[in-house]
Amino acid sequence: xxxxxxxxxxxxxxxxxxxxxxxxxxxxxxxxxxxxxxxxxxxxxxxxxxxxxxxxxxxxxxxxxxxxxxxxxxxxxxxxxxxxxxxxxxxxxxxxxxxxxxxxxxxxxxxxxxxxxxxxxxxxxxxxxxxxxxxxxxxxxxxxxxxxxxxxxxxxxxxxxxxxxxxxxxxxxxxx
Amino acid sequence: xxxxxxxxxxxxxxxxxxxxxxxxxxxxxxxxxxxxxxxxxxxxxxxxxxxxxxxxxxxxxxxxxxxxxxxxxxxxxxxxxxxxxxxxxxxxxxxxxxxxxxxxxxxxxxxxxxxxxxxxxxxxxxxxxxxxxxxxxxxxxxxxxxxxxxxxxxxxxxxxxxxxxxxxxxxxxxxxxxxxxxxxxxxxxxxxxxxxx
Numbered sequence: 001x002x003x004x005x006x007x008x009x010x011x012x013x014x015x016x017x018x019x020x021x022x023x024x025x026x027x028x029x030x031x032x033x034x035x036x037x038x039x040x041x042x043x044x045x046x047x048x049x050x051x052x053x054x055x056x057x058x059x060x061x062x063x064x065x066x067x068x069x070x071x072x073x074x075x076x077x078x079x080x081x082x083x084x085x086x087x088x089x090x091x092x093x094x095x096x097x098x099x100x101x102x103x104x105x106x107x108x109x110x111x112x113x114x115x116x117x118x119x120x121x122x123x124x125x126x127x128x129x130x131x132x133x134x135x136x137x138x139x140x141x142x143x144x145x146x147x148x149x150x151x152x153x154x155x156x157x158x159x160x161x162x163x164x165x166x167x168x169x170x171x172x173x174x175x176x
Numbered sequence: 177x178x179x180x181x182x183x184x185x186x187x188x189x190x191x192x193x194x195x196x197x198x199x200x201x202x203x204x205x206x207x208x209x210x211x212x213x214x215x216x217x218x219x220x221x222x223x224x225x226x227x228x229x230x231x232x233x234x235x236x237x238x239x240x241x242x243x244x245x246x247x248x249x250x251x252x253x254x255x256x257x258x259x260x261x262x263x264x265x266x267x268x269x270x271x272x273x274x275x276x277x278x279x280x281x282x283x284x285x286x287x288x289x290x291x292x293x294x295x296x297x298x299x300x301x302x303x304x305x306x307x308x309x310x311x312x313x314x315x316x317x318x319x320x321x322x323x324x325x326x327x328x329x330x331x332x333x334x335x336x337x338x339x340x341x342x343x344x345x346x347x348x349x350x351x352x353x354x355x356x357x358x359x360x361x362x363x364x365x366x367x368x369x370x371x372x373x
Contacts, residue, residue: 030234057254063224064258067196067231070216070357071364075231093220094228099350 012173013041015142020045022149027157028074028103032061036080038107041172043078058083059090066100074156076103081110081126082119088129091162096133101156104135104164114169114176130164137164140171177310178337180205182272185310186243189317190214192363193268194232194356195241198225198248200279201341202272206243208342213359217345217352223252229267230259236364239266239324246273246285249292259327260300266324269296270317274334279341296329304329 019042023029031052033043046052055061058079065075079087084106095102109116110123130137136155138148148165155163169175177185183205186195196216197203203217216232218225226249229242249256249271259267271292276282293304303320305328307313313332320328 055258057252059221059224060227060252060254060258063221063227063255064231064234066224067228067233068235069231070228070353071232071235071360072357073235090221090224094218094224097220097349098353100353 008041008173012171013045015145016041016045016172017049019140019145019149020049022146023076024050026149026153028076028152030068030073031076031078032065033078034058034061034080034083036078036083036107036109038080038109038167038169038172038174039078039105040174042105042167046078052078057086059087062087062090062095062102065102066094066098069100069102074101074103076105078105080107081122084126084129085122091133091135095162096135099160100162101160102162103152103156104162105167106130106137106164107167108139108169111168114174116176126166135162135164137166139166139168142171177308177313177332178335178339179272179274179278180209180337180339181310182313182332182334183243184209185314185317186241186270187212189314189321190241193239193241193321194229194236194360194363195243196225196229196232197243198222198245200245200248201337202243202245203345204342207345207347213355214363216356217347219345219349223248223255226252226255226259226267226269229269230255230262230265232360233265233267234262236360237266238363239268239321241268241270241321244269244271245278246271246275246287246292247277250285250287253295256296256299256301260296263300263302263326265327267327268317268320268324268330269301269327270330270332272332272334274336278337292331293329296331300327301329302326304331306331306333308333
């Protein structure tokens with residue numbers, strides 16, 4: 001099922017620009033992404049701001065991000081939560097034991113209003129999975145973006161741990 | 177040339193270039209032969225050594241070496257396509273091909289029908305080489321490291337391992353990562369400012 005972007009409003013686009021700007025102003029980057037419809041407005045905003053490397057598999061994106069993190073950059077990986085499933089071993093055997101600081105931005109397919117059955121299980125599993133890895137996550141809220149970016153900066157830069165933003169389908173205007 | 181001899185050649189041919197060793201015997205042999213600060217031992221995440229090397233090369237602009245295996249490459253051939261899409265990536269990707277999954281009981285790798293150098297070439301690597309003996313390998317390694325401005329692929333056919341393989345890596349992995357990161361900070365001068373991103 002493909003999202004229709006005719007319904008993405010100026011507000012949604014502004015929100016995506018605000019988040020992209022907040023992230024780059026805080027020094028996050030480079031950005032790696034396997035595309036996702038929910039994150040498409042953020043992807044566009046980042047592309048026109050700093051650029052995004054499109055990587056065909058999410059586990060590869062995390063691997064590349066890990067290399068840039070060890071080279072003292074502040075990488076961000078954008079993915080759909082189906083890709084988080086794809087990346088379980090990469091997180092378990094690379095990111096967690098080597099303590100590599102990466103910011104993950106993970107969309108929440110399988111959460112209302114997305115009722116696609118193929119995404120339901122990962123929708124339920126996303127937060128508990130991250131929590132089991134001891135990766136702190138927070139669901140993005142439109143009115144809290146600046147504070148949430150500060151929170152991520154604190155965890156990823158200061159504590160040198162990975163963290164995750166969870167993005168609900170409605171955040172940037174996604175519709176089934 | 178077995179895997180130990182091949183890794184010895186890689187260590188001899190390199191000085192300060194970052195090197196990512198894939199999981200399994202490659203890590204163990206390298207750590208045992210000579211542990212240097214430019215080594216990163218990837219003990220898990222099979223298939224991702226090339227992805228990590230891609231990130232290091234992108235961020236530092238330094239010629240970066242990946243020591244991969246045939247089984248690892250078959251697990252993640254996507255990594256070739258990602259590298260091939262970045263024409264100015266200074267990455268030397270060495271595949272040590274013994275035809276088997278050596279560390280899990282020498283089960284055969286199902287890639288005999290695949291010409292790995294052609295696969296790298298059509299994925300976008302600028303230069304690809306195949307070597308089957310130690311002298312040819314040494315020559316190609318030196319040549320590639322002297323001119324590593326774009327992705328280079330060396331496929332190296334190995335004979336079976338006839339020496340005892342050293343034990344598992346006994347490092348604190350988080351500490352190892354931080355030391356490698358500190359090493360990259362030192363060689364780049366700061367924090368990835370030579371980035372091509």
